[in-house]
Amino acid sequence: MRTEISASPLVVFRTGFGLMMLLSIIRFWAYGWIDKLYLQPDFHFSYRYFEWVQPLGVYTYGLFAVAAVAACCITVGYRYRLAMVVFFLSFTYIELMDKTTYLNHYYFISSLSLLLCFIPIPAGWAAARGCKIDPLYGNVLRLFVAVVYFYAGLAKLNSDWLLQAQPLAIWLPAKYSIPLLGDLLQQRWVHYGFAWGGAAYDLAIPFLLYWRRTRTMAFALVVVFHVLTRVLFPIGMFPYIMIVSALIFFGPEMHDRILAVLSRIRLPSMPSITSISGRDTRWRHVAITILLLVHLLLPLRYLLYDQELFWTETGYRFSWRVMLMEKAGLATFTVRDAQSDRRAVVDNRQYLTAFQEKQMATQPDFVLQYAHFLAERYRAEGFLEPAVYVDSYVALNGRLSQRYVNPEVDLAAIDIDEPVERWLMPFNDTIYGF
């Protein structure tokens, strides 16, 4: 048995996580995005094997409410483990409803909340003071956060990012109206500075946070870096979530102090316990090991495919590739009936929102799923044997647009699991690196 240490870092982490989740849900709701993203569209892009996960109509609001209540419970530590399981399930269900909205940080939240289901954290604030726990659990969370940064850093070591400063060279000049920074962001050397600085930051920050002597400085960097990304890019709550997550690297002394402050907030009395790590440790350790292995290995699955990752996006999601691509596209679908000479050109906006259309046009799995949907739609409208063709162009990181999907291929006849290189045009360039 290891020497137990104060559980306060975990309690503060739990509090911060719950609070951030609650704020995220309130923000999402207040912007009207539940309606806009999940209720208005007629069609949703599903994840493979999760096609059964669909929005629940008006009950989708209830789903968000459940996640919000669970986030409240997590914040105060009331029925923590149950609340965590409910939060994980409801949040993950929400994310699986439509992959149009996929963001790395949503995946971060889903996988972190699953991990947290297996990490014991004492209830409340005052009641949690003085509680001891196996230091393993804190280290698991530190490793989890460190891997996210480090992998995000590795992914930046590619020729577009380092040698062309792309896509930052496209995004930053558009931020001309930001006070003070606006003019600087037009400079080429600033784009390179951000690119190299960003890669160095992601690769180094886990170590700087871990090493006690650089920790305070590293945390200051975390705050500066994430506030800057918040100002420059539309990434919502992610910067705040990462800032709060980075607190886990601090030792129990600081967290004890935070907990002392939190303890002044009165909660209904909860049972005080002195040690929490004694129970059910074996199955917890097994689950945690499996989750960490997935966390380490899943992002590397792109190595199994030899096409250009940025072009095919096979293995691109769930691998901490953040802000690496500016992809713009245009996809015009034609449905032909093989049994008659009927032919129709599809107005995408009849079925998709502007956001869905934008995401669809540059991602092969979206194109294929949408083509299958169109085939069904036209079959219902009397096409006996609908064949779906697409005239599509994509521009990647400031390259001239080139044809994306092979226009000769009937997408309705392509199986959803068919390798993309059989129906996608080859990429006319090479991107070196991870």
Add this chain to the structure above:
Amino acid sequence: MYRLLYLLPLLLLACEPEPAEVDTASFDRGKMLTFWADQIIVPAYQDFTAAARTLDASVNAYATAPEPTALATVRTDFATAYLSWQRLSPFMVGPGQQLRLREQLNVYPTDSSRLFAQSDADLTLPSNTDIQGFPALDLLLFGTGDPAQHVEQLQRLTDRILYLATEAEDAWTTTYRATYVANSGNSATASVDRTVNSFVQWYERNLRAGKVGIPAGVFGNGPLPDRAEALYSGDLSRALFLEGLDAASNFFDAELGLATYLDALGVRRDGDLLSTRIRAQFREARTQAASLDRDFATQVTTDNGGMLQLYDALQRNVILLKVDMLQALSINVDFVDADGD
């Protein structure tokens, strides 16, 4: 030693600046918006309102004395106003969009049976967009045996056009111009993003599809001559198209236009300036259109191949404008969290 790490961010900022290709810092989007408002959009409104007023007056004169010469004047003024509309149509942001000018002025083909059966229809209703505006005037002036039989309806329709034009121009000059110029940021609701999005959408839907693709049958089976613009006047459809194409290329090439903006950002694709590539496509479309019949309805019936070639020339610029240019200018489509995943 570790204290030196505090200097890391400073080091990054102190990197030796490369000589910039073009001084993009000096490119002032606020100035560009002022130029768009004062030199392009508001003048287009003024010209159009004047043309609509002239048309309204000549229709009134024709109503008082339905002579053949008066009718000839009405027809000329109709053509002038319709052409003038083409130069305004690409810029439906703000009041133009709120007043639904494009829908109320130029939805075609017009529904001829409803136009005659419901001559007193409420023109403000969205369901009645296809029995008013220029397409309805086109039918009444050129597609009926005697336009004099429809003078009251002609008056109602031209009054409506004049009313809408005046309202939109007033709104632009009195209040909206200031808002438009001040909203110089970068978001889906900022003026640059709105204007460019609306311009590209107009190019794709109204110019490429509406005037050329649909009559050429690109979206269905075979040519549809009755979908041509200005169907009844017969010799106006190519002129209307060319006017729209000129509006597009003039806006692109204006002193502070999109080409200047792209060049200021140093946007090159495969060695060439993107602006040069786009300009060349506008030229190609114009050359292609020059060889076509003045009446697109005739063109698609006699030789649809030429019309399809024009469509292809226009389509190549849809790709350059909508994919390459929107990417290079980082134009936002929608407000949602997204991080380029």
